[in-house]
Amino acid sequence: MAARGPIEPPGPDSAVYVISIAAELSGLHPQTLRTYERMGLITPGRTGGGGRRYTHRDIELLREISDLTASGIGIEGVRRILDLEHRIAALVQRNDELQAELAATREALRQAAAARRSDAPPSRLPVLHQPPPNPGQPGQSVVVWRRGR
Known part of the structure; x- marks a missing residue:
């Protein structure tokens, strides 16, 4: 056996x-x-x-x-509570994912800034491209609002 x-x-x-x-x-x-x-x-x-x-x-x-x-608590109240608990759990998970993504992005930016400060040849530096603004196209402009005092 x-x-x-x-x-x-x-x-x-x-x-x-x-x-x-x-x-x-x-x-x-x-x-x-x-x-x-x-x-x-x-x-x-x-x-x-x-x-x-x-x-x-x-x-x-x-x-x-x-x-x-x-x-x-009535059964419809129970249903609502359970639904809200599921939503909270999903939001907490998504928040954790976004926090991890933000930390990774910050680290990549930190490394890019450090590489830029070093004496490394320009061909080895990471390049961050940003297209020039085109005010003629909708959705391409940024508007900043400030509340009056």
């Missing part, structure tokens, strides 16, 4: 829990899980035969829905 290593628990996105286990883990009735699915609050995975399979993230979401409804 071959020795086996420790069994790895399923990842948070592995759809492994059947509806009865998901209901038990979330503290909800299986019919409530079906209702939340019909309402679009949760979308479990499906087996080839059509059986529902829930992930750990699904169960955490079900617990959050349960907590919100238990605190007196």
Whole structure:
């Protein structure tokens, strides 16, 4: 008999829990899980035969829905809260991406400025091209507004 290593628990996105286990883990009735699915609050995975399979993230979401409804928030309020939470998460992720891009751009500019100050031959210097302004074309002008005092 071959020795086996420790069994790895399923990842948070592995759809492994059947509806009865998901209901038990979330503290909800299986019919409530079906209702939340019909309402679009949760979308479990499906087996080839059509059986529902829930992930750990699904169960955490079900617990959050349960907590919100238990605190007196209506189902439409829950839907709105979940939507806003998803939007916040997407904005935080996008902000992180933009921060990384900004840091990379600043570093590239710092390196370009350092190279420009060095005695390196001009052929090795990075060239930043900016086309001359063409006021005759729409969308090519910059207007700066200053509020009056």
